[in-house]
Amino acid sequence: MSFPRLTRPPSPPVETPPAETPPHETSPAAASLAPPRPGLAELFITFATISLSGFGGVLAWSRRMMVEERRWLTPEQFNEAYALCAFLPGPNIVNFSVIFGSRFRGPLGAVIALTGLLGPPMVIIVMIGALYAHYGDLPALRRALIGVAAAAAGLMMATVAKMAGPLFRGRAVERPVVAVVTFGAIGIMHWPLPLVLIVVLPISIALAWVRR
């Protein structure tokens, strides 16, 4: 499994901790990933499918496709990739398509996955926008949307429950605790996000460092 090398060295990550250990020279970085390596066409089709199914958010569909249908990622690998994408600036799933595409097929893979994700909905929304400008009957659309929004909320809950699986089944008790505390602070107490992250994130990373 060869890996296309970058022509120039990658930029350093945002939060570079002191380099205690020398970097592992792992050229087959994807060796730990599930075997069948997606081709370019498959990448495009998969991300287009995720995108076109993604009513009310694409997270649920990405997980379903990556973990349950294609089995390109294990539940743990999906959680890790998604966590990284959530903390990068920009839309999560857009970041995810870039990182996933580049992991398997290099820069071209990133472009193809991104095009699959964004291309079809761009075409559709421009058509819908043009139709709406001419005919504009939104009340019917809004009524349908009320139903879809309720279903989308339910789908998101199920996805969160599935993502929680590996965390709660693992041996490390501190991980579910961190997840529950973060949820409580933001979802129930409605404390400001930056404040919560400044406190919770270093603790969580420190705990993971100790556990490593």
Next chain:
Amino acid sequence: MKAGDDALLTLAGFFALMSLFAIGGANSAVPEMHRYAVDVKHWLTDAQFADTFALAQVTPGPNVIIVTLIGYHVAGLIGALVATLSMCGPTCLFAFFVGRTFDRFRGAAWQVALSGGLVPVTLGLTAASAAVVATAADYSWRAAAISLLTALFAYWIRISPLWIFAAAALLGLGGLV
């Protein structure tokens, strides 16, 4: 086409800036988009913005797609393309290099700790946004029932959620939600 070029530049600059606000999803940047597009630039009226948001929500695909529609509204097809590329280009490049670095140092101590630390926090945040989405959507007991049924179906049964969405849309269209 001088004015058109100006509009395109403004679009590009604005959405490149907006991409930095979109931490945790494109919808976090929507309030700022509203302020700029409606109050500052008068590209859209308040009602048009609300409709644009609604259209982006019903269109399948990532929520960023609202940006495409705003761009289309301001400067046609080119505007749609420029707005989308500006919103996604810079952050995609960044994600590309960070992702590469992560994969390259896979297994290194800092990478394991950072990854391991981000996962539980992200799960908590995702659960919190699910709660926000649910409270916004479930304003009636019927809507809450649809959410609950969808969650149970999606968790335990391997049926495609598209069928549930189709049924939910029909119920909504019939005014039953």
